[in-house]
Amino acid sequence: MMNRCLLMNRLEKTLIALSLGCVLLSPVANAQDRGPRIARVLWQDRDKDTLMWGEVHAGEKWVVSASPVKDFPKLDLEKQDLVQMEHAEGHLLVGVRDNDDGKFQSGWVAVDTGVREEPHGNHSHWNFVSSPSVKGSRLDAEQGNPAHLYVYNGHFYMANDKKNGFTHLVPKDLSAKPAKDCGTFCTGGGNHITMAAVDNTVCYATWIDGDGPNMGRVDVVNLKQTDGEKIAYSFKLPTGVIHGATANSGRVFFAPEDGVCCVDADTSLSKSADSVVVKHISLGKEEGVEKPNRTGAFVNQRNWVLFTTGGPEGKSALCLLDAKAAEPTVIKLPIEVADGLALTTPEVVLASGGKRYAFLFHDRKEGELQEQLTIVDLDPNGDRNLSDAKIAKTIPVGPSKVDGHHGHHSVSFDSEGRLACFTNPGDGTIWVMTLKDLTIRAKSVVGGTPGQIVAIGAPEHKH
Amino acid sequence: MCSLRHSWSLVLCFSLLVGSGCSEPTRNEPVESSQNKSHDHEAHDHGPESLTDALAELTSLRNTIRDSFAKNDQDAAHGPLHEVGAILEAIPELAKKEKASAANQAAIETAVNALMDAFGNVDKTMHGQEGSTYSEESATIDSTLTALLAACAADSAPAADAKGEETPAVP
Numbered sequence: 224m225m226n227r228c229l230l231m232n233r234l235e236k237t238l239i240a241l242s243l244g245c246v247l248l249s250p251v252a253n254a255q256d257r258g259p260r261i262a263r264v265l266w267q268d269r270d271k272d273t274l275m276w277g278e279v280h281a282g283e284k285w286v287v288s289a290s291p292v293k294d295f296p297k298l299d300l301e302k303q304d305l306v307q308m309e310h311a312e313g314h315l316l317v318g319v320r321d322n323d324d325g326k327f328q329s330g331w332v333a334v335d336t337g338v339r340e341e342p343h344g345n346h347s348h349w350n351f352v353s354s355p356s357v358k359g360s361r362l363d364a365e366q367g368n369p370a371h372l373y374v375y376n377g378h379f380y381m382a383n384d385k386k387n388g389f390t391h392l393v394p395k396d397l398s399a400k401p402a403k404d405c406g407t408f409c410t411g412g413g414n415h416i417t418m419a420a421v422d423n424t425v426c427y428a429t430w431i432d433g434d435g436p437n438m439g440r441v442d443v444v445n446l447k448q449t450d451g452e453k454i455a456y457s458f459k460l461p462t463g464v465i466h467g468a469t470a471n472s473g474r475v476f477f478a479p480e481d482g483v484c485c486v487d488a489d490t491s492l493s494k495s496a497d498s499v500v501v502k503h504i505s506l507g508k509e510e511g512v513e514k515p516n517r518t519g520a521f522v523n524q525r526n527w528v529l530f531t532t533g534g535p536e537g538k539s540a541l542c543l544l545d546a547k548a549a550e551p552t553v554i555k556l557p558i559e560v561a562d563g564l565a566l567t568t569p570e571v572v573l574a575s576g577g578k579r580y581a582f583l584f585h586d587r588k589e590g591e592l593q594e595q596l597t598i599v600d601l602d603p604n605g606d607r608n609l610s611d612a613k614i615a616k617t618i619p620v621g622p623s624k625v626d627g628h629h630g631h632h633s634v635s636f637d638s639e640g641r642l643a644c645f646t647n648p649g650d651g652t653i654w655v656m657t658l659k660d661l662t663i664r665a666k667s668v669v670g671g672t673p674g675q676i677v678a679i680g681a682p683e684h685k686h
Numbered sequence: 687m688c689s690l691r692h693s694w695s696l697v698l699c700f701s702l703l704v705g706s707g708c709s710e711p712t713r714n715e716p717v718e719s720s721q722n723k724s725h726d727h728e729a730h731d732h733g734p735e736s737l738t739d740a741l742a743e744l745t746s747l748r749n750t751i752r753d754s755f756a757k758n759d760q761d762a763a764h765g766p767l768h769e770v771g772a773i774l775e776a777i778p779e780l781a782k783k784e785k786a787s788a789a790n791q792a793a794i795e796t797a798v799n800a801l802m803d804a805f806g807n808v809d810k811t812m813h814g815q816e817g818s819t820y821s822e823e824s825a826t827i828d829s830t831l832t833a834l835l836a837a838c839a840a841d842s843a844p845a846a847d848a849k850g851e852e853t854p855a856v857p
Binding site for chain 2: 354683
């Protein structure tokens with residue numbers, strides 16, 4: 224009995240010591256051993272409709288830390304959603320939409336990322352000056368239910384769908400002015416608006432309508448007009464349901480229900496509805512399918528415009544258009560996508576060292592299929608002509624949690640093109656990949672349902 | 687007093703702690719402002735003291751950068767790419783100090799500016815910006831370095847010879 228008691232005492236002591244050791248080695252206590260901070264990430268958590276932040280630490284084992292952004296406004300989980308977010312000049316702008324056509328409470332939240340760019344001759348250094356903090360917000364019944372948000376030439380453009388217009392915001396105003404004084408509202412575009420701004424001088428704003436008088440309508444908005452009517456003129460594309468716009472190399476591209484359309488950017492506003500020339504670029508039509516191929520969003524890499532088209536099995540593709548070409552034509556890179564999965568809009572990066580990549584997820588439309596990430600080497604021979612783009616690799620990823628427009632995988636790249644950080648909404652993880660070798664370095668549990676992500680900053684240099 | 691149940695509860699507690707360590711998010715550390723950190727620079731290298739030293743250092747850095755890119759080891763090239771700027775900046779001043787002729791001084795400054803641009807374009811690419819790869823700039827770098835060495839040698843060779851030193855050759 225005595226021996227048994229001694230054994231138990233020893234066992235208890237050992238377990239207490241082990242437990243204490245475990246606490247000391249737990250993630251919180253182990254903060255000093257995480258290794259150098261190499262980027263900051265901010266992401267939306269759909270479980271709580273809030274914004275989270277963390278840092279990528281490149282220690283022996285890479286980790287992504289996770290905490291809520293302090294003082295982020297509390298949203299109504301039933302009635303509101305976080306929508307698109309973008310960053311510029313150290314500021315992150317996050318859109319908020321409600322389910323009552325903007326009559327409940329929609330608008331934006333501005334967050335100081337706490338990361339500052341310090342120009343250093345031919346490159347920049349990235350200083351992590353503070354934790355992210357909320358600088359201001361406009362959440363009320365007057366913001367017209369934003370959905371799309373863009374950054375062109377360093378300025379934010381946020382659609383105010385229910386007001387048939389958009390807000391043009393200068394990043395530095397977000398920390399210098401009260402929220403109510405930030406941004407200039409411009410009439411232009413309608414119902415579900417996409418935009419392409421050129422030189423912060425003119426903005427092309429689209430109407431989503433599929434029939435009626437505003438089908439295929441594009442408003443050309445004079446951003447320099449300080450008051451009164453800002454729509455210089457409007458013109459029509461051959462088809463409607465426009466969902467996508469971008470500007471590149473002096474041209475503006477649109478995504479209507481048939482193919483892609485483009486016009487020359489009219490920064491001097493010298494054209495009119497009658498003189499503007501709309502070029503139509505077909506994306507083809509699949510056999511047995513009623514409608515022609517279309518796309519829904521664009522991204523830019525140098526003078527190239529990139530987008531995807533879907534279609535029956537085996538017909539999905541990454542499409543590339545040279546915006547500088549006299550007659551832009553579509554180059555299609557077929558990507559094999561399993562039935563039940565669909566390609567996301569590509570995200571592109573110019574990696575440190577000069578490689579250019581596009582990242583495309585194969586997200587679930589239905590079922591429990593293994594989801595994938597395809598990485599395309601956009602310029603294998605390094606001549607800046609992307610016509611030789613080819614698939615670099617396809618890897619399995621964690622699950623998405625698609626629910627309408629939400630719950631897709633999201634990827635973002637640090638400020639020097641060294642890392643890709645992406646969310647797996649279905650298992651609450653963020654994975655980190657190094658771009659020099661396309662190898663996954665971290666699979667960090669951050670909890671919740673991580674959605675859209677933004678990476679910012681880079682390793683701090685000393686020289 | 688020393689019940690088996692007691693011990694099992696400790697085992698359970700231990701298991702939970704171990705388990706939570708594997709799946710719980712890692713919380714953020716408080717951010718220490720990197721801008722406010724005192725700059726604990728190591729003792730500064732005050733740079734080359736003669737034109738000969740500077741050219742030797744420049745040639746050595748060029749070789750390290752070239753060889754690192756040839757081995758596809760970008761990280762090994764990055765430090766020298768930053769160092770090369772300081773050496774290049776010092777060269778016109780050293781040439782002046784060593785009384786280069788006006789014509790050679792102009793040639794030296796032209797070559798230094800061209801090398802600044804070429805190495806700068808490579809460094810831009812290293813920082814994820816639109817720049818050049820080393821292979822795109824290597825011919826410019828090599829020919830300009832040769833021109834720089836020649837311009838420096840035109841004035842400094844007799845002095846160097848007098849000291850029995852050699853102007854670094856371009857390998």
